[in-house]
Amino acid sequence: MTRIGRRASRPVREPAELEQIPVWAPPDDADGQQAPDGTAGLLAGLNAEQRRAVTHGDGPLLVVAGAGTGKTQVITRRIAWLIATRRARPSQILALTFTDKAAEEMQARVDQLVPYGYTDTAVSTFHAFGDRLIREFALELGLPPDTRVLSRPETVIFMRERLFEFELDQYRPLGEPTRFLGALATLFSRCKDEDVSPERYVRHAMELGTALASGEPHDPDHPLSETDERLAAAENARRQLELARAYARYQELLGRAGLIDFGDQVSLALRLLRESASARQEIQHRFRYVLVDEFQDTNRAQAELVELIAAHHGNVTVVGDDDQSIYKFRGAAISNILDFRRRHPRARQIILRRNYRSRAPILDASYRLIRFNDPDRLEFRNGIDKRLRPERTGGERPVRQIAFATGSEEADWIAREISDRIGKGARAREFAILVRANSDADPVLRSLNMASVPWRFSGTSGLYARPEIRLLLAFLRSVADLSSSVDVYALAASDVYGLGGPDLTAIVNTARRRNRSLWEIVEELTRQPGLLRLAPDTRASLERLVADLRRYSEIAHEKPAGEVLYEFLRGSGLLARLASAQSVSAEEALQNVARFFDIVRAQSDLLPDDRVIFVARHLQTLIDAGDDPATAEIDSEADAVAVLTVHKAKGLEFPVVFMVGLVDGRFPARTRREQLALPVELVDEALPEGDPHVQEERRLFYVGMTRARDELVLTYAADYGGRRARRASQFVLEALDVPAIGAGVAATDTAEAATAVAASEGAASGAASPPSPAAAGARSPLERLTSFEPAASPAEPGREPVEGPLSLSFYQVDDYLTCPLKYKYVHVLRVPIAPHHSIVYGSALHQAVQEFHRRQARGYVMSEDELIAAFERAWSNEGFLTREHEEARLAAGRAALRRFREGQLLPEAVVPAYVEKDFTFSLDGDRIRGRMDRVDVERLAVDSADPTALPDTPTPALQADTTTPTLPGLHPERVTITDYKSSDVRDPVRARERARDSLQLQIYAMAYQAETGRLPDALQLWFLESGLVGRVEVEEKKLEKARESIRRAAKGIRARQFGASPDYIACGYCAFRDICPASAAR
């Protein structure tokens, strides 16, 4: 399509001038036929249905446009047609899309069809459109004219800064007050998607409470008893009210600050149309035609907005395909499209069936698959036929499924296959590899690298995780706070200074031993070289590190953060190194650095002060709030294999598509409940008859399949590193119409995988014959990959295994088992870390309780004031989020101690036999040491000697009976070991589970046995905040498991194996996550 006409010099006209607009004649049809209204060119090349859709006159129109049917053509040509036939001036047309990218593309196409000067049609995203309305009518909405829009991470920071202005209890645990902020932000955003106002949410929550009070009759079939059901309902009502009020407060605080969030861009526009009659009239009058792309992905609020704008004239065209609705998780209401005709009985419906993209076998398989979503499909519900008819015929290849033994074989095979075909003349850009989740791409990318196949991966995050950016962040944090040893350590150990080995260990250990920060020690070392014996090159690097940090700290007071950062990049030689390296990775790193600079600049602009100390802190808060931009992508036009998620692939097409990792649990992904879900009563969406999650996953699979033009390959493996063999995705079976082949689908080696390929290619349906299950007996790759094998990670280079006995505390064992690298940071390198508020709180509580017990042993009962004074003496104000947070924790601690003291004053309370009891015992020649909080030794009455008869309370109702004679074979006393916990456990079941799984308690049991020759009877965790106690009996089986864990840790520590074992959760809580090269956090 070529551009025609020239930009009109005339200004935009008022509606009254409409009739004077000169008729713009589009180019004629190629065959010379001219339509009477001069629009033939616009209709050229369209099929009959498309033409009908484009030339639909007034009134509602639903265009059901399946994959590859020319949907965008229809919308853009319809816009051009409406203009060309003078049904509307360009500015009277509103076209709405979801993404900026889609809006841009559509605008470009409209520009090609309509001459310059006529293209002031509003092609924009819902959000951009809403934003424009909000600003135009800011006065009506009571907003300042310069309202700023907060991104999601920014809303989290906004709430964090005002955390104690919310009335929260359940959703602001003091041990981790920010824990639910992300979930709250999601919930509030979902409310806006679903057009639920704070008032409505609060009303709903109140009604839950009233319904409870008025007493609904108990359903005898309900699984819970009447009492339990009432309790659960009351708890739910309470929580919902807490959430609803938090939502109302959030809106109130935003309003007060003159800010809005993304959700508001639509919901406020909606409110404007609802509440201001004049604004409504004006807007309805302004837009005579409304067109919506991807209508199946609109949420409730967006659909409502469209309805209101078009309510007056009903000129609304929606284009979509219910089978491609894949954004339910962000509010897409498939009922919008399913119910369109019910809401608009006069609506015309046009179905586009001709598919210009895919060959017949691909369409057949896709259709077979999607039919499994019946009856919850438009086709079934409205009794229509929307099966796609292939326009591209000939040269068909069957859809293939290929099974592999392992994920790496799967990835290798694909890489080799693509590489071979490129060798035979294919272009890399003809291939796409679709994954369900971004993380599924890693093995594929590795294999493509190995096969030297160029690729581009469109991840949407990961910038801050890049090593070059982590280094810059560590630098900024170091300069902002020289006492941050973790960051100074990361900087020292980086390539820039190259420190390491025993010298660095010695330096760090000195810092820890002398209770000083790493910076203080390195700084002292340059002034007093005699402090430690160090290698000359270590000394030189240290001098440089200290001089640099001094210099940068100095200029950081004068210059903005961006300049300091640039100085570092230049001064350290990093910039030169990256710029001169001729590798793709260096180029990428450079671009990532550039991107990071943009962020530093943009965020600096928002702050009242743009110097490092403020910018560094702000950036960290932003990262903690979940900000995670994409990494740089070099040359998106390059000839490379596209590796992308199915979501990202929507709207694209490729000659050859591989869908990988197609196993149960990955695709379909397993269902996960939202952390805080909007109550179903507030969601105005009819439930489908089938499983909504599986249906959405099936639609996603359908979208993936229909990206393929000529060839589609579905692959999966039995072994993705887990212990269990994986089963093929049900979707593969549905699409290819093969019976389920159950577990053990994988071939045992690549030769067999190749057989599977051959079998697939021969079969008409493209189905593979099920390969034989993995050979039994021998250790499977599954086991080899996942079993914890210290030998798997190499010992520290240049270090001999530790000779002689180790001395280990429980914390050392526990840290090693969590992650060997964490063990190294904490116990070998001993990098000093800033105290966490939970540690401050826990240790103050402990100290107060222990003092109470010590005095108690001497016959003195501390008064409440004395106990609390002891608590406050042990307090330190480090690590708390805010002053309010610290106050809240202090108050919680005082309350816990009062409760604790009262329990101890009851007549049946037990006076502990030992407190703070140190121990050491030997296990396989290693020394295990530690300290027990509390040991109780109770004399038992004979008839109470059955320990299982004891109640689960912290103060067992037992009478000490000194006259009871000792019976042979029976312990006349009952020994209980207690560990006090300050963590927030409010559920007795949880308390017991925690005790059951506690390695610490098992170690205490062993220690007691080693010292006294007998095992204790019970072990318990005492949660001071709730007063709950989780208790377990001692069992040999558990003890042996605990010994096994200790041995495993000891073996690894002895061999100096400190390879990281990154874990999603453990990394998230690790103090070293910001500097750890292996961190899996975020």
Place this chain on the structure above:
DNA sequence: GTGTAGGTACTACAC
């Protein structure tokens, strides 16, 4: 059937 232990995954994307 019920309880326990062990294994697994902690999305997808955008304004």
Place this chain on the structure above:
DNA sequence: GTACCTACAC
């Protein structure tokens, strides 16, 4: 940490 599933014991 935790929700959920499966296998297995009783």
